[in-house]
Amino acid sequence: MAGNAPSNPLLGIGCMAIGGLLMTGNNAILKWLTTGYPVGEIIFIRGIFFWFPIAFFIARSGGLLSIRITRLRLHAVRAGCIIFSAFIYIFGLRYLPLADVTAIGFSTPLFVTAMATFLLGEVVGWRRWSAVVVGFLGILIITRPTSGLVSLAVLFPIGSAVWTSIRDLVTRRMVTTESSNAILITSSAAVMLAGLCTAPFGWIRPTSQDFGLMVCSGLFSAFGHYFMIEAFRHAEAVIVSPFRYLTIVWAITLGYVVWGDFPEKHVIGGVILVICCGLYILHREIVVRRQRRQAKG
Numbered sequence: 001m002a003g004n005a006p007s008n009p010l011l012g013i014g015c016m017a018i019g020g021l022l023m024t025g026n027n028a029i030l031k032w033l034t035t036g037y038p039v040g041e042i043i044f045i046r047g048i049f050f051w052f053p054i055a056f057f058i059a060r061s062g063g064l065l066s067i068r069i070t071r072l073r074l075h076a077v078r079a080g081c082i083i084f085s086a087f088i089y090i091f092g093l094r095y096l097p098l099a100d101v102t103a104i105g106f107s108t109p110l111f112v113t114a115m116a117t118f119l120l121g122e123v124v125g126w127r128r129w130s131a132v133v134v135g136f137l138g139i140l141i142i143t144r145p146t147s148g149l150v151s152l153a154v155l156f157p158i159g160s161a162v163w164t165s166i167r168d169l170v171t172r173r174m175v176t177t178e179s180s181n182a183i184l185i186t187s188s189a190a191v192m193l194a195g196l197c198t199a200p201f202g203w204i205r206p207t208s209q210d211f212g213l214m215v216c217s218g219l220f221s222a223f224g225h226y227f228m229i230e231a232f233r234h235a236e237a238v239i240v241s242p243f244r245y246l247t248i249v250w251a252i253t254l255g256y257v258v259w260g261d262f263p264e265k266h267v268i269g270g271v272i273l274v275i276c277c278g279l280y281i282l283h284r285e286i287v288v289r290r291q292r293r294q295a296k297g
Contacts, residue, residue: 008234008235009234009235009236009239009240011234011235012230012231012232012233012234012235012236012239012240013231013235013239013240013243015227015228015230015231015234015240016227016228016231016240016241016243016244016246017243017246018227019223019224019225019226019227019228019230019231020224020228020243020244020246020247020250021224021246021247021250022220022221022223022224022227023220023221023224023225023228023247024098024102024247024250024251024254025216025220025224025250025254026216026217026220026221026224027093027098027101027102027251028098028251028254028255028258029213029214029216029217029220030042030090030093030217031093031094031098031259032213032258033210033213033214033217034090034091034093034094035094036204036210037203037204037206037210038198038201038202038203038204039087039090039091039094039195039198040087040194040195040196040197040198040199040201040203041195041198041199041203041204041206042090042195042214042217043086043087043090043191043192043194043195044192044195044196044198044199045195045206045211045214045218046214046215046217046218046221047188047191047192047195047218048192048218049214049215049217049218049219049222050188050192050218050219050221050222051188052218052219052222053219053222053223053226054181054184054185054188054222057180057181057184057226058181058185061179061180061181066179066181066182067179067181067182067185068179068182069178069182069186070177070178071174071177071178074170074173074174074178075174075178075182075183075186075187076186076190077170078167078170078171078174078183078186078187079186079187079189079190079191080190081163081164081166081167081170082163082167082187082190082191083190083191083194084159084160084163085159085160085163085164085167086160086191087194088156088157088159088160088163089101089105089156089157089160091153091156092104092153092154092156092157092160095153095156096153096154096156096157097255097259097261097263098251098254098255098258098259098261099248099251099252099255099261099262099263099267100142100154100157100263100267101157101251102247102248102251103142103248103251103263103267103270103271103274104139104142104143104154104157104158104161105157105160105161105164106245106248106271106274106275106278107135107136107139107158107161107274108161108164108165108168109135109278109281109282110131110132110135110136110139110274110277110278110281111161111162111164111165112165112168112169113128113129113131113132113281114132115165115166115169116169119166119169120169120172120173125284125288127280127284128280128281128284128285131277131280131281131284132277132281134273134277135273135274135277135278135281137273138269138270138271138272138273138274138277139158139270139274140270141266141267141269141270141273142154142266142267142270142271142274143158143270144266171183180229184225228244231243241279241282242279242282245275245278245279248271248275
């Protein structure tokens, strides 16, 4: 479909739903493993099996020619963002319910919009700024800041969302010259290396069952990303992006079945507010881009 307009909305929606389910399953596995293993060990072992799908993606995209790197500094910055984001996100999963961490992760578009003005010089109108402010109020409703340990733990997923937002902004600058495979490879290698560096601090030999879960985590994550990418290949962003929020349904379901967690009313209310703001920001970005194309035409 290269070079053609997206033309299969149902397939795109299906890919986004499957991708979100796989990513949520990956997060549930990580939450389960954090009770018995160091975060760095989990990241390293699961990262090994992330490379099998990467090899498939490279072969599918034309082989080694698809991983030429021209902007190494930006690759390094992006990799650093992912390392910080991954470590603190998994710490958040250790201390918080799966649905709460997923909900806070929805704040990423808010941070991206807020920081785009300062880091990329993009013009953000008052409508999107208003959505950002209201969305952050939704995050406050979800987290209900207090002095307790659980409340302090919300800083992990919030910090992860910030680093993820910076990663996304850096990626915007990279995609004009760097291939998706090149970006994926450098980031994956850096995260694995960071996990390996924690070995001297004491790793635990995993049981065969837990090792299998680490394998599944790596595969779920890789193919989850793949299906989400395919979603945008088959349908426009305005169609498939809203279905990214199905992950909260998967997270609530898995959280209840595995740990007996169910979000409190304030969390559900905050999630609805954040999702609405995220969707409005998406709508305004599409409107602004359309207006710019019309002005140039």
